[in-house]
Amino acid sequence: MMNTVDNDICTEVMDTIESNSYNIYFENSLGELANFIERGRYSRFFVLTDENTGKHCLPLLQERLGNPDNFDLIEIPAGEESKDIDFCIGVWKMLIDFGADRQSLLINLGGGVISDLGGFAASTFKRGIDFVHVPTTLLSQVDASVGGKTGIDIDSIKNIIGTFTQPKAVFIEADFLKTLPARQILSGTAEMLKHGLICDADYWNRLKQSDLSTPAVELVHRSVEIKNAVVLEDPNEKGIRKSLNFGHTIGHAVETYSLINDKDSLSHGEAIAIGMICEAYLAHKKTGLSAEELSEITEVLMELYPRYDLKKADTDILIEYMQKDKKNQNGKINCTLLDKIGQFNIDNICTPEELIEGINYYATL
C-alpha cells in the first residue's frame, strides 16, 4: 500500500487533474464549464445554490456563461441544517416540478453542503442524473468536491445517508473565495493541513510558512492532488483512503455535539482541527509520533483555531457518537493516526478510555 503521495506528479503547477472518468479544472475553470455545457447533450440545466452562493457566486457564474436563460435555479438556506433529508426532498420536488428528465444536468454551486446534498439528490433522482461541482468554499475545493462521496444527514447524524457517485467534472475557481468569510477559509485550511500531516511533510512545512488567511491557489492545487491520488488508489475506502480520516473520528463527534448544543456551532474544519490535536495525542501514545511533533502540531493548530471548551462536553455522549459513526463496526472505534508528520497509520482501534484521554489532552491545554 502506498502511504505517501508522490510529489513529482505535480509538474506543471496548475494542471487540470484527472480523476476517475472526470477532470478537475483549475485554469479558466468557468470557461471550461462553458465548454463542458456546450459539449454535453443535456436537455435541461439546474443550478443548486444556498442563499450566500446565490448572492455572491451565481452572478459571476451567469456572466461567464453568457447569462443563459435555460437555467433553472434551486436555492436552499445556508448551513449544515440544510444538508438534511427534508431539504433533499425539497430539491427532488423542485426537480419534479421543473420537469427535470434523465438528460438534465445539476450544477452544484456552493460549499460542501451544496455538493454533498446536490450530489446525493442527483445520484438518486430518476435513478441518477449527471451533476458537476463548482465548489465555492475552500473546504469544498480541497476536499468535499473530490472523491465521489455524497451525503445527507438525518436527525443531525452526519452523512448517514449517501452514495458513492462521481461528478462529471469539477471546476475550481479561486475568485469565489474572495467573498468567503475568514472563518470559512480556516475551515478549509484544516483539511489542507491534514493533507500535509498524513502524507507530505514538505507540504505541511510550506503551509506552516504561508499566510493561510488567503491560501495561494498552488496550495489548493496540491491539496486536490493529494486527495485525488488517495481516492483514486482506494475508491472503496478499504485502505489508504482511511488516511483522510485523520482527526475525523473525534472531530466528527465534536462537530455533531456542537451542532446539537451550540448556538454558533463549530465549522467542520474547526471541529477537525480539534480532532487532529486529540488524535495527534493518541498517535504519540500509540503509533510513535514524537513528543516534538505532537507539540508542533498542537502549536500550529492552536494558533490558527479558536479554543473550544470541550470540558463542558459529556465524553460519554462523544463516545456514543463515535460508536454510531459509519466508519466504525461492532461498536469498535477506529482511528487513523500518524507515525510521524507526513506518514499516516490506519486501522488503530482505540478504547473509550484512550479516546477520552485524547479529548482531555485538548480540553486541558
Next chain:
Amino acid sequence: MMNTVDNDICTEVMDTIESNSYNIYFENSLGELANFIERGRYSRFFVLTDENTGKHCLPLLQERLGNPDNFDLIEIPAGEESKDIDFCIGVWKMLIDFGADRQSLLINLGGGVISDLGGFAASTFKRGIDFVHVPTTLLSQVDASVGGKTGIDIDSIKNIIGTFTQPKAVFIEADFLKTLPARQILSGTAEMLKHGLICDADYWNRLKQSDLSTPAVELVHRSVEIKNAVVLEDPNEKGIRKSLNFGHTIGHAVETYSLINDKDSLSHGEAIAIGMICEAYLAHKKTGLSAEELSEITEVLMELYPRYDLKKADTDILIEYMQKDKKNQNGKINCTLLDKIGQFNIDNICTPEELIEGINYYATL
C-alpha cells in the same frame, strides 16, 4: 442487438440462475439463504417485512434458518403507499436505532414494495450496505427482485427516486405463493405474459395453455431467465432492456391514476395488462403487429383481468403522467411495441393523439 432470449440456455429447468455478481436460487432456496448467511461476515441481520409477509412468510423463514435470535425486524404497512420516502426515512431511522453498521445485511422479505424500498434504503444507508431479496409475491419473483433497480415514490410519482444496485443474492421459494391472494398472483402473471410477448412466442403459448391461478415453478424460472438475460445484456437501459417496458408507458400512467383516484386501486400487473392491450393496439398501428395477434393478445388479457373503466379517466392527465415518466425526455413519450408476438420493437415515439387512440381502443372494448 439481441432481440430474443435464447431458449436453450434453459437446460436443467430449476438451475440456479447467475446474474452479474450474484445468484438467483430456486432449489432449496431457504437452505441456500442459510448457507449465504453462514458464509458471509455480517455483523448484524435485519429483516424487512410488511404486515402480511410478517404474518405469512416470516415464520417459515425463521424456521428454516433455525429461529435465529440475532435478527432485528423492521415492519412497514402493506401496500404501495408504504413505498414512499416517509417510510424509507422510517426504515433508515430504525437501522440507526438498532445500531446497524456497514457490515449489516438487510433481508427483504416481501413483494416488490419491500424489495424496491429495502433495496433503496440499503443502497444509501451509510453509503451502501449489503441486501438480499426473498421475494414472496409472484410479481417480485419474476420481475422486481431481478435487475438491480431500487426505487421509492414521492407524492405518488412512482420510482422517482432510486438507484441501480444489485442485491447480493435472490432466493425464490415457491411455498410463499401459497398464501398469496389470487389477485396478487394475477398481478405477477402480467409480467410473465409480457416476457412471452416481447421475446418468446413459445413461452407465451405455454402460458396461454397453463392454469395461471397457480403458475408452475418452471414457468417462474423461465420468466426469471428471460428478465435476467435481458438486464445482463443491457444493465444501463440503453437498448434491449427497454423491451421490458412493453405495456408500461400507458400502464404506469393508468397505475398512477388509479392510485390517486380509486379506493381499491389497480395492482401493478392489472395496470400493465391494460397498458399491454393499449400498446398492442399501437403496435398494430405502428410496428406491424397483425390484426390476428392484436385480437389474440386482447382476448387472453381481457379474459384474465377485470375490465377497468378507463372512460372516466381524464386522458390529458394520463398523458401528463407519461410525460413526467422518467423513461421519457423532452416531453416526448417513448413506447416499446411489438413487431409480432415474441419480438419487441423499442424506441417508438408516440404522439399524445396516438396514445389517446390506444387508450380509447381499450376503453371501448
